[in-house]
Amino acid sequence: MTATNGSPLLAIRGVKTYYGNIIALKGVDVDVHPGEIVTLIGANGAGKSTLMMTVFGSPQAREGRITYQGQDITRMPPHEIARLRIAQSPEGRRIFPRMTVLENLQMGASLDGLKYFDEDAEKMFVLFPRLKERLNQRGGTLSGGEQQMLAIARALMARPKLLMLDEPSLGLAPLIVKQIFDAIRELNRTQGLTVFLVEQNAYHALKLAHRAYVMVNGVITMTGSGRELLENPEVRAAYLEGGRH
Amino acid sequence: MEIFVQQLINGITLGSIYGLIAIGYTMVFGIIGMVNFSHGDVFMVSAFFALIFFLVLTQWLGVSSVIVALIIVMVISMILTGLLSWAIERIAYRPLRGSFRLAPLISAIGMSIVLSNFIQVAQGPRNKPTPPMVRDVYTLWDANGYAVTLSLKQIIIIAVTIILLAAFWYLVQKTPLGRAQRACEQDRKMAGLLGINVDRTISLTFVMGAALAAVAGTLFLMYYGVVHFADGFAPGIMAFTAAVLGGIGSLPGAVLGGLLIGLIETLWGQYVSADYKNVAAFSILVVVLIFMPQGILGRPEVEKV
Numbered sequence: 001m002t003a004t005n006g007s008p009l010l011a012i013r014g015v016k017t018y019y020g021n022i023i024a025l026k027g028v029d030v031d032v033h034p035g036e037i038v039t040l041i042g043a044n045g046a047g048k049s050t051l052m053m054t055v056f057g058s059p060q061a062r063e064g065r066i067t068y069q070g071q072d073i074t075r076m077p078p079h080e081i082a083r084l085r086i087a088q089s090p091e092g093r094r095i096f097p098r099m100t101v102l103e104n105l106q107m108g109a110s111l112d113g114l115k116y117f118d119e120d121a122e123k124m125f126v127l128f129p130r131l132k133e134r135l136n137q138r139g140g141t142l143s144g145g146e147q148q149m150l151a152i153a154r155a156l157m158a159r160p161k162l163l164m165l166d167e168p169s170l171g172l173a174p175l176i177v178k179q180i181f182d183a184i185r186e187l188n189r190t191q192g193l194t195v196f197l198v199e200q201n202a203y204h205a206l207k208l209a210h211r212a213y214v215m216v217n218g219v220i221t222m223t224g225s226g227r228e229l230l231e232n233p234e235v236r237a238a239y240l241e242g243g244r245h
Numbered sequence: 246m247e248i249f250v251q252q253l254i255n256g257i258t259l260g261s262i263y264g265l266i267a268i269g270y271t272m273v274f275g276i277i278g279m280v281n282f283s284h285g286d287v288f289m290v291s292a293f294f295a296l297i298f299f300l301v302l303t304q305w306l307g308v309s310s311v312i313v314a315l316i317i318v319m320v321i322s323m324i325l326t327g328l329l330s331w332a333i334e335r336i337a338y339r340p341l342r343g344s345f346r347l348a349p350l351i352s353a354i355g356m357s358i359v360l361s362n363f364i365q366v367a368q369g370p371r372n373k374p375t376p377p378m379v380r381d382v383y384t385l386w387d388a389n390g391y392a393v394t395l396s397l398k399q400i401i402i403i404a405v406t407i408i409l410l411a412a413f414w415y416l417v418q419k420t421p422l423g424r425a426q427r428a429c430e431q432d433r434k435m436a437g438l439l440g441i442n443v444d445r446t447i448s449l450t451f452v453m454g455a456a457l458a459a460v461a462g463t464l465f466l467m468y469y470g471v472v473h474f475a476d477g478f479a480p481g482i483m484a485f486t487a488a489v490l491g492g493i494g495s496l497p498g499a500v501l502g503g504l505l506i507g508l509i510e511t512l513w514g515q516y517v518s519a520d521y522k523n524v525a526a527f528s529i530l531v532v533v534l535i536f537m538p539q540g541i542l543g544r545p546e547v548e549k550v
Contacts, residue, residue: 056438082440094435096428098544106421107428111440113421158439 007070009034009162009194010055010086015064017047017054024050026218027064032162037188037195039205039226041239042215048198049091051215052166056081056088068162083111087160089151089168097140101131104139104150108157116159124153127183144171152180156187162194163187169201177201181208202239206230214239247391252515253508258399258468260507261406265461266484267491267499268413269454275430275494276450277342279349283333283356285481287455290360291326291462292472296373298322299466303376311378315401315467322459330455331448339444357477365474374471402464409460410500413453417496426450430494479523483510486530492543501541505529 008031017025024047032038042048054061058078066074073081087108096104105124109117125132128149134142142150148168155163165184169177181204187193199205206212206226214222214235222229229235266288273281298318302308308317337356341348381397417423428436429446437443465480466472483506491502506526513525533540 058434058437077442078434078437079440079442082438088438090435090438094432094438096431096435098431099424099427103424103427106424107436107439107441110421110425154439 006033008032009036009069010196011065011067012051012055013065013067015051015054015061015066017050017059018062019050019059024218025054025061028215028218028220030213030220032194032196034161034194035188035192036211037184037197037209039197039199039209039212040215041199041202041205041212041229041235043238044200046215047218048215049166050218052088052090052164052196052198055086055164082158085111085159085161086164087155087158087162088164089148089155089166091166093144093147093151095139095142095147095150095154097138099139100136101134101139101142101150102136104154105131105157108154111158117157120157120159124156127156128153145173145176148172148176148180152183160193162196164196164198166198167200168197169199169204177204184208202235203230206235247386247388247393248515249512250385251391251393252511254393254395254399256508256511257504258402258507259511260487260504261402262461262465262468262503263480263484263487263507264500264503265406265409265457265464266480267488267503268496269458270485270488271491271493271496271499272426272450272454274488276426276447277338277349278346279338280353280485281338281451281454282350282353282481282485283337283360284454284458285484286357286360286477287326287330287333288458288462288465288481288484289472289474289477290329290364291322291455291459292466292476293364293368293373293462294322294325294459295319295463295466296375296472299375299378315378315463319460319463322463323456326455326459326462327452330451330458334448334451339447357481361474361477368474370474372471372473375466377470378467398468402468405460405464409457413457414496416453422446422449483523483526486526490530490533490540492540495540495542495544498540498542 010032012028012030015025015028016023028051030040040048040051053059055066056078057073057076061074065072068084068086073084096107099107105121106114106117109120130146131149131153134146139147139150152165152168168180184195185208188195197205197209206229209226212224212226212229213220214229222232222235266284269284270281273279295318298321299314302314302317308314333356337352338349341352379398379401382394385393385395417426425436425441425446428441429443433443484503487502487506488499490505491498491500509526509529510522514522517525
């Protein structure tokens with residue numbers, strides 16, 4: 001499904017973001033359509049995570065416009081953006097270290113005041129059985145992989161329409177990466193969840209995504225379907241080196 | 246022995262008041278990493294609210310039951326002090342968030358001066374007394390002509406402290422608001438991403454700290470029967486010391502620190518020198534900080550991330 005017709009769910013137009021005087025995003029355009037999995041690949045420091053956070057208004061874009069379902073969200077505070085059912089599993093996972101796994105999940109479900117908590121938590125335990133075993137353990141004591149699962153589960157607890165994942169494969173064993181990517185594909189297929197995925201693990205991301213963007217130094221340099229980019233020699237040379245695949 | 250038990254009772258009473266104030270310091274520090282130096286004066290203002298409304302109720306409105314009057318006064322003082330603290334945060338601290346670290350601290354010291362000077366001008370520089378509110382005293386036992394007594398005032402103070410702490414602990418540990426507060430404390434940015442209104446949560450933290458300070462202020466007024474515009478300073482510093490001693494950021498630590506400071510102050514005053522009781526309290530703080538920089542119940546700063 002590479003249908004890009006209709007209006008996008010998330011539209012990023014000419015966005016420039018600065019840290020102080022240093023420009024991190026130099027005018028970025030990205031579209032994410034309903035029901036799509038879109039991935040953004042690029043090297044370390046390209047500005048991928050900055051783009052994720054800019055969508056959430058933290059930091060805010062200095063120039064350009066971000067719209068979600070046609071609504072301008074460029075100047076909205078992060079908590080109001082979250083209320084539009086955009087959820088993020090951010091860079092560095094940002095698990096609350098002194099809260100238990102259960103409390104971290106409850107934080108994810110804050111928007112609905114835990115109305116669907118039990119039902120949704122059960123789904124998360126099916127997806128990530130490990131979380132159930134660790135339910136009363138503090139977030140800070142989990143392994144990196146477990147924290148990653150928790151960060152994704154916490155984002156899903158918000159019942160998002162748009163799920164933004166920042167490097168869900170970072171630091172994880174290949175088997176768990178596969179498990180997480182399978183879970184994302186499944187959620188997309190069965191529930192029509194829209195996913196915007198930032199990855200350094202380009203091979204898996206491109207295989208998973210309907211469409212993809214390549215970012216270099218704060219600029220989008222290439223875009224196309226996942227397969228197109230996977231076969232593109234430049235992408236292969238830059239991001240799929242090593243012939244692991 | 247009798248004297249020791251008596252001083253223990255006195256120390257726990259004083260420590261309860263310190264503990265209630267210390268919670269305000271520790272919570273605000275926990276959530277925004279700032280020492281709210283105006284908190285002691287907020288406590289002092291709350292005692293004045295209590296004084297004013299106690300007199301209004303008993304003298305003008307003719308409320309004859311002291312307990313009823315006290316409860317009403319406490320609630321009014323909690324509300325007004327909460328509003329005051331909300332306004333202070335809004336005016337003096339929020340605009341400075343994201344500024345350099347010392348900015349809100351300096352602003353807090355300024356706020357402290359504003360509050361005490363305002364009360365000095367508005368209420369006069371002398372002690373403001375109330376008629377004794379609660380007089381009952383129970384003799385626990387009498388030995389060699391020294392009676393160990395427990396006054397109703399002391400029972401009220403200790404009981405109110407215990408009840409409030411239990412309620413407060415429940416609020417912070419078990420309710421969505423408490424969870425949001427702890428989340429903001431641990432990772433403010435992430436809390437925002439999950440839809441928590443961080444500014445509002447911080448405001449509520451100030452209001453809650455102030456409400457507890459107002460309880461302490463009302464109890465202080467009931468206990469000593471007098472309040473003075475400079476009364477925010479000493480209890481404020483003592484409560485801050487208590488929060489640091491117990492481990493700043495930790496709620497049980499604040500209470501434990503409060504009790505310890507109260508006990509040190511009274512026991513030192515009894516057995517060593519009444520003039521040097523503050524020196525004793527601060528010296529113990531110094532010693533504890535040298536050997537346990539995070540305080541007694543504070544967490545070490547090592548976390549796996």
